[in-house]
Amino acid sequence: DAGITQSPRHKVTETGTPVTLRCHQTENHRYMYWYRQDPGHGLRLIHYSYGVKDTDKGEVSDGYSVSRSKTEDFLLTLESATSSQTSVYFCAISGGTSGTQETQYFGPGTRLLVL
């Protein structure tokens, strides 16, 4: 199993509160991703990173920002949480020493509830 951890694993917050989720990897993979999983939608890409300080938007990026200041950490921030951001958030990594993007390995997920 790829070494990926996410913190916190569960969080309850109130509307309008800023929230930061952390993804940490010990695999030295180049690419990191944030997805959200909602019923009927599968997983949808929020943002991704192709290197330190290199990030780009995914399919559902509105209301989210990310930062990657070092290879092992990828942070997802909800600047002002809304109830529509209640979801399960997954981090994924890909691209080992070969530099390829192929298979993505997922973290255990963070369950976020915005009241």
Added chain:
Amino acid sequence: DQQVKQNSPSLSVQEGRISILNCDYTNSMFDYFLWYKKYPAEGPTFLISISSIKDKNEDGRFTVFLNKSAKHLSLHIVPSQPGDSAVYFCAASGMTTDSWGKFQFGAGTQVVVTP
């Protein structure tokens, strides 16, 4: 618009029989496909992949078939085992620099293997 569709939200199969999961896509630029398996409260785990240069890929009990002209892929699990009870996601990505790694996921199919 969802570009990857899994039209069967659930599938029940008897232990020892074949499970067939289907996935359809609409984007003709998709060239690389993955299947993931997900247990409750865990992240998705990679099962098997196929690229457009192949029409079949096998790994143990799992076989993925790709029909590019029909924009359809399927996952066969033979024989099905109780531990295969999980949600299965198919995912697709293009092979161009812009699209590589940006996977579109289907909504998932819940498989239940009964004794």
